[in-house]
Amino acid sequence: MLRYLPLFIALALMVYCVIDVAQSEADRIRNAPRWLWLTVIVVVPIIGPICWLLLGRPKADGGGGGGYDRPRYPDDDPDFLRRL
Template sequence: MVRYLPIFIALALMVYCIVDVAQTQGDVVRRAPRWLWLTVIVVVPIVGPICWLVLGRPTRNSGGSGGTTPPRYPDDDPDFLRRL
């Protein structure tokens, strides 16, 4: 069973990165299209997911609105609370 552990870890990492790329907003992520990231993750099993996690994954502050994000819940939105 222990000899199959690296295969399971590589497969789990690949699935996690594929889902992460699929949920990332925008067609271009860190100067490469999403389809290219997906191809690299699937074709190069260990190095591809690691490259996505280190080089491709967008940072939290890389939103297009200058760092301000809209409120996620109605309780956090002052305009919504004013209308109550």
């Protein structure tokens, strides 16, 4: 049973990366188009998913604001302050 563990890990990593590529916004994917990343992940089992995680995955925004540039608080929003 233990000898199948590397195969299971490689398969799980590949499935995770394929789903991650499919759910990523096409304009935010780095270094290659989506179809090429999917091909690399499926054809090159261990190296492909690792390359996706390191080189292709969109960078996190860090702010959690949903990807759009809005003021965080009402007093930072000039339009809101103008309406007062």
